[in-house]
Amino acid sequence: xxxxxxxxxxxxxxxxxxxxxxxxxxxxxxxxxxxxxxxxxxxxxxxxxxxxxxxxxxxxxxxxxxxxxxxxxxxxxxxxxxxxxxxxxxxxxxxxxxxxxxxxxxxxxxxxxxxxxxxxxxxxxxxxxxxxxxxxxxxxxxxxxxxxxxxxxxxxxx
Amino acid sequence: xxxxxxxxxxxxxxxxxxxxxxxxxxxxxxxxxxxxxxxxxxxxxxxxxxxxxxxxxxxxxxxxxxxxxxxxxxxxxxxxxxxxxxxxxxxxxxxxxxxxxxxxxxxxxxxxxxxxxxxxxxxxxxxxxxxxxxxxxxxxxxxxxxxxxxxxxxxxxxxxxxxxxxxxxxxxxxxxxxxxxxxxxxxxxxxxxx
Numbered sequence: 001x002x003x004x005x006x007x008x009x010x011x012x013x014x015x016x017x018x019x020x021x022x023x024x025x026x027x028x029x030x031x032x033x034x035x036x037x038x039x040x041x042x043x044x045x046x047x048x049x050x051x052x053x054x055x056x057x058x059x060x061x062x063x064x065x066x067x068x069x070x071x072x073x074x075x076x077x078x079x080x081x082x083x084x085x086x087x088x089x090x091x092x093x094x095x096x097x098x099x100x101x102x103x104x105x106x107x108x109x110x111x112x113x114x115x116x117x118x119x120x121x122x123x124x125x126x127x128x129x130x131x132x133x134x135x136x137x138x139x140x141x142x143x144x145x146x147x148x149x150x151x152x153x154x155x156x157x158x
Numbered sequence: 159x160x161x162x163x164x165x166x167x168x169x170x171x172x173x174x175x176x177x178x179x180x181x182x183x184x185x186x187x188x189x190x191x192x193x194x195x196x197x198x199x200x201x202x203x204x205x206x207x208x209x210x211x212x213x214x215x216x217x218x219x220x221x222x223x224x225x226x227x228x229x230x231x232x233x234x235x236x237x238x239x240x241x242x243x244x245x246x247x248x249x250x251x252x253x254x255x256x257x258x259x260x261x262x263x264x265x266x267x268x269x270x271x272x273x274x275x276x277x278x279x280x281x282x283x284x285x286x287x288x289x290x291x292x293x294x295x296x297x298x299x300x301x302x303x304x305x306x307x308x309x310x311x312x313x314x315x316x317x318x319x320x321x322x323x324x325x326x327x328x329x330x331x332x333x334x335x336x337x338x339x340x341x342x343x344x345x346x347x348x349x350x351x352x
Binding site: 014017018019020021022023024026027028029030031032035036037038039040044048051053063065092113114115117 | 166167168169170171174175178181182204207210211213214215217218219222225229296297298299300302329330331332333
């Protein structure tokens, strides 16, 4: 996943087949300083997620014509280049079975429609912070592995 | 319409909220007959999707009563318990919301160019068109605001139907159609965009 530069706000992809929902959520997120892209179908969402600049987070509608949100999420998670992008499902379906299905597909969290602005802000912020922490952990692990390799090489040389 | 909640959902962007309400009213259609047609075609999933989509957009805009009607409709479709009363109630509820929006927010007029004035130099549209092209190519939602900002310049150069088609594509986040509109316009005006 691309690392946003310090001056570059996080990029969030909003996927919903209802343009009004995209407009509302993008306005809310832009007011928080995020950048937003949009896709109105599952197929388009996969194309954008696999594009040159990968999103830091995806807000994904569940019920869409054609490829539904579950299918999109499963494909994102099956692809190594998109598998670490957190996905928050947007849904009007409120029952445990649907929720369970979403988490099984790889969802990080849920937001219910009609959405609460405070809840969207909080869940997006939490997932991005978690993602950042994971990136830092991975970088630290890589650094430690590098040091270990140097030590081993040094030991062999000595 | 609970405008306070709806407005909050746009990050308190009043202009955007008003634009969304106007667009909702313009595109409202008649869900009752559409659901009937889908059910007649034995497309229960399609019928439920019409109700589901209306429930989501109405609820998010703050049209709570309409969202509740749509939710009841969605549930009834799934249970096979559709009645004419439910369908008529949904249409009536939608029409009340549309009327309330029309009353509170008079139309801004059509997005057509000013046909009475002499057309402006097409070169004046290069910058705005270039900006829109870049945003459309990046699937960037900023294109909606960009088009609103560039509308005055574009309306002096583009034909009314060209601007209407571009507006429709942009406001529906149909980026490919938006790029096609731009290609048509630039070809007619013999402009070159990067």
